[in-house]
Amino acid sequence: MKDVAARIIDGKAVSQKLRTELADEVAAFKQQTGVIPHLAVVLVGDDPASAVYVRSKSKGCEQAGMAGSQMTLPADTSQAQLLELVARLNADPQVHGILVQLPLPRQIDETVILDAIDPLKDVDGFHASNVGLLAQGRPRFVPCTPLGCQKLLLDAGIPTSGAHAVVIGRSEIVGKPMASLLVQKGAGGDATVTICHSRTKDLAAVVRTADIVVAAIGRPKFVTADMIKPGATVIDVGINRIETGLVGDVDYGPVSEIAGAITPVPGGVGPMTIAMLLANTLLAAKLQTQARR
Numbered sequence: 447m448k449d450v451a452a453r454i455i456d457g458k459a460v461s462q463k464l465r466t467e468l469a470d471e472v473a474a475f476k477q478q479t480g481v482i483p484h485l486a487v488v489l490v491g492d493d494p495a496s497a498v499y500v501r502s503k504s505k506g507c508e509q510a511g512m513a514g515s516q517m518t519l520p521a522d523t524s525q526a527q528l529l530e531l532v533a534r535l536n537a538d539p540q541v542h543g544i545l546v547q548l549p550l551p552r553q554i555d556e557t558v559i560l561d562a563i564d565p566l567k568d569v570d571g572f573h574a575s576n577v578g579l580l581a582q583g584r585p586r587f588v589p590c591t592p593l594g595c596q597k598l599l600l601d602a603g604i605p606t607s608g609a610h611a612v613v614i615g616r617s618e619i620v621g622k623p624m625a626s627l628l629v630q631k632g633a634g635g636d637a638t639v640t641i642c643h644s645r646t647k648d649l650a651a652v653v654r655t656a657d658i659v660v661a662a663i664g665r666p667k668f669v670t671a672d673m674i675k676p677g678a679t680v681i682d683v684g685i686n687r688i689e690t691g692l693v694g695d696v697d698y699g700p701v702s703e704i705a706g707a708i709t710p711v712p713g714g715v716g717p718m719t720i721a722m723l724l725a726n727t728l729l730a731a732k733l734q735t736q737a738r739r
């Protein structure tokens with residue numbers, strides 16, 4: 447055990463600072479172009495957590511001086527009906543960003559929907575062409591949660607160049623794009639990256655070698671103190687609702703006594719996801735406005 451507890455990386459404070467800066471950028475963009483950036487958020491079904499996230503996305507747009515509209519479809523919506531809505535939003539010149547809230551009901555193939563979104567309006571960065579651009583090291587829209595993790599590392603002054611970063615989880619939304627960001631050249635990158643997943647042999651031993659651990663596996667308190675190298679930085683992407691409340695993928699109390707810096711849940715990575723979405727929406731409006739002039 448260390449005699450000093452880990453530094454807490456406060457995602458709520460960092461996201462608030464970024465959102466204030468973004469509101470100034472939005473105001474300048476509106477003054478220059480007369481264009482109001484507009485995010486359309488689509489929710490299918492009535493999952494209560496998704497409904498909360500979607501509301502905070504629309505509210506976040508308004509607070510930043512952008513337009514946010516929300517479309518809610520019933521849980522039994524067919525793939526064809528959702529594709530029709532996406533096509534309408536793609537064709538609408540007033541809409542700059544389109545986000546389809548995940549997860550989608552089982553009858554709808556997520557990949558088909560995500561790849562139907564105009565890549566220039568894909569503020570989630572999930573379209574195959576945006577995934578490809580990130581993998582090639584020339585990112586356009588980067589998925590919001592990994593981008594938020596990278597911003598937290600940069601804001602906290604955690605060196606990534608030459609560091610060994612271990613990403614636990616290989617999802618398309620977090621694990622894979624996080625690894626791409628950490629390995630790419632430049633600030634917040636240049637790390638040596640290992641991705642661990644359910645088939646990794648002796649995962650604990652691999653994680654113990656990490657200077658930076660990003661936990662995105664979706665299992666409550668999966669990362670325990672014995673897996674952490676003293677002084678390592680621990681970024682917890684997990685949001686798990688258990689009987690006692692909301693917990694991350696990291697066993698926060700014991701791990702914070704070993705780590706050098708750690709994100710809490712709530713108040714760590716989560717708020718950054720929305721801040722990055724707002725930033726991507728302004729970027730979408732800028733790219734489309736440029737293309738139309």
Ligand SMILES: Nc1nc2c(c(=O)[nH]1)N[C@@H](CN(C=O)c1ccc(C(=O)N[C@@H](CCC(=O)O)C(=O)O)cc1)CN2
Pocket residue numbers: 495499545546547548549570590591685692711712713714715716717718719720
């Ligand atoms: N189309 C997308 N769907 C989903 C994404 C996404 O980025 N794009 N990510 C997640 C959910 N999500 C945003 O959609 C999200 C999750 C959590 C938070 C957040 O601020 N969490 C708070 C806790 C809030 C609570 O009490 O529930 C925190 O960690 O402090 C924001 C956004 C899946 N779907």
